[in-house]
Amino acid sequence: MRTALILITLAILFISGCSKEDRGVGPVKELSLSEIDNNIVAEGKVLFENKCSTCHRLDVKLVGTPLCGITRRRTPEWIMNMMLNPDGMIKENKAAKELFEKTGVRMSPQNLDEKQARKILEYLRTEN
Ligand code: HEC
Numbered sequence: 001m002r003t004a005l006i007l008i009t010l011a012i013l014f015i016s017g018c019s020k021e022d023r024g025v026g027p028v029k030e031l032s033l034s035e036i037d038n039n040i041v042a043e044g045k046v047l048f049e050n051k052c053s054t055c056h057r058l059d060v061k062l063v064g065t066p067l068c069g070i071t072r073r074r075t076p077e078w079i080m081n082m083m084l085n086p087d088g089m090i091k092e093n094k095a096a097k098e099l100f101e102k103t104g105v106r107m108s109p110q111n112l113d114e115k116q117a118r119k120i121l122e123y124l125r126t127e128n
Contacts, residue, residue, distance in 0.1 A: 022074070025092045026081030027114065034075055036125055044123030051110045052120070058127050071125045079085050079124065083110065083117040 023029065048056075054062040069080060074095075082089050082096060086107040089096035100106060112120070 022093070023077035024075075024081035024085075024093060024096065025088045026085030028077045028080040029088075031076045031080060033125070037122060040119045040122045041126050044119035044121070047112075047120050048123050049115055051112065051116075055107070064103070064107060065099065067124055068127050071121070072128060076121060079121055080114070080117050082107070083112055083120060084114065085109075108121065 052064075052067075056065070056067050058068040059066050074082075078093075078095075080095075086096070086109055090106060091097070092099045
């Protein structure tokens with residue numbers, strides 16, 4: 001009984017630890033952010049308007065969830081992987097799968113390369 005309790009506690013600690021550092025599934029394994037770079041923010045904003053704004057606004061829900069404050073809710077790696085590998089994320093990442101189950105619409109891949117996704121991320125960092 002006691003052993004079982006210890007095991008359960010460890011499992012809970014392990015699971016909650018993982019979800020805090022959830023980096024998602026995809027090409028981006030590790031990304032460290034520094035000061036916001038305003039030059040790439042401007043480029044990211046244009047990309048966001050072209051590639052994302054049909055489904056996402058910052059403050060209201062369209063097809064996708066509002067993205068204001070997303071960089072506080074998710075790790076940079078997770079956000080990048082959602083942009084670059086939405087299919088894989090919905091299939092293999094618990095949080096993305098749950099979102100998909102809630103919205104019932106699949107986020108489609110936007111044919112971004114990693115550099116473009118990084119610019120959009122920089123823009124999203126300014127929209128907190
Ligand atoms: C065709 C509509 C569509 C487009 C275009 C789209 N998304 Fe999404 N996005 C969704 C949906 C729907 C979800 C919820 C997950 C799902 O159902 O696939 C989502 C989820 C997300 C999430 C997770 C949000 C959260 O609350 O955790 C992020 C981040 C995201 N999208 C970023 C982007 C970015 C950045 C772009 C532009 C490169 C983009 N999306 C383009 C529909 C879209």
